[in-house]
Amino acid sequence: MTSRNGLMLALAMLVAGAAAVRPLVEQAVAADDSRRDVQGKEEKLNLRPIIGIISQLGDPAPKHHSYIASSYVKMVESAGARAVPILCDMSPKEVERRFKAVNGILIPGGAQDLRPGQPFFDTVSQLVDLAIAANDKGNYFPVHGTCLGFEALAIVASANHSILSEFDAENLPSSLFLTDAAADGKSRFFNSLPPQVVQHLQTRPYAMENHSHGLAWTAVEENPKLHDFYDVLSLSVDRVGQVYVSTMEAHSYPITGTQWHPEKNAFEWTPDKDIPHHPDAIEVTQEVANFFVSEARRNFHKPASQAEEEDLLIYNWAPEYTGKHRYKGQEVDFVESYFFPPAKELEAQLQQRRQHRSAAEAAVERA
């Protein structure tokens, strides 16, 4: 056999081998972007999920700027998603453009005025309406609110701006008392968490609570709109023994709220707060992240183009080390934070970039 024949033979074997391997590769690729749903039906997944995170005004952001604590970004990234900031002072048009580019909305904790006419509240309200309308049309779109985000969800659903009351639960890691609505796999949220994580949440103080306002169970019972929309999944107790709603989930929509902060356990390190950092508490952060991002993989929104996607992603911004104390006793809440200029400025820049891009692309086409 000449070496040339040997080579041909080796090639032929390679091709035959490749043909045998191809179905396996195709199967693996197909398995990679699908999973079986509860009824055993195969479901397509979005493997490039993007989460919109709403910014807020005030400390630690400079005047007229807004911020996002990096812990929220790290949480979605840790579960295989990318983040897009949605600035609370953006125009409704830009908010809608971003809604159509992302696969879920995360409403962070913090401190903002939760009344209509206030930028953060109006943005939350618009996004919740958009999410409900999308879901009503069969376009699965998840929303999760944490602490302030949870409170905003309660106000939006109840349309009652005095639905919240005062609680003594600042810096109070707590455990969760699950209600009947969370029993027997009835809740999407608790059902998605591994059993040991649910058990730890019930028996150890791994839900980081830091709030002075909250939602009393009686307030939910008394407000039909809120009651019809959300199931109360868990209750917790503040320092003086008052009971508040700590976890809720919409009956018919992929909308969830935690009064507690799942993102802090793994990603916030202020020594002034009793944030739980036990490995089992870190698992809480990870599994809540997995839950939310797996919800987002069921949505197929995407940015209008790759260039548009790259313009929107959080990678256009660098976080600052905001957790560094400048003097002893200084209160710092977030280890790292992203800061954003007034939305008007950013929207004008983006508009300009879009124009330059279409001019450059038209020039390439002509050439």
Ligand SMILES: *[C@@H]1O[C@H](CO)[C@@H](O)[C@H](O)[C@H]1NC(C)=O
């Ligand atoms: C709003 O909720 C609070 C707390 O439950 C309740 O006292 C008040 O009557 C409600 N207001 C309206 C207009 O329903």
Ligand SMILES: *[C@@H]1O[C@H](CO)[C@@H](O)[C@H](O)[C@H]1NC(C)=O
């Ligand atoms: C905890 O809550 C207080 C009061 O609402 C707030 O000032 C502080 O920024 C919060 N701290 C953290 C670590 O979120």
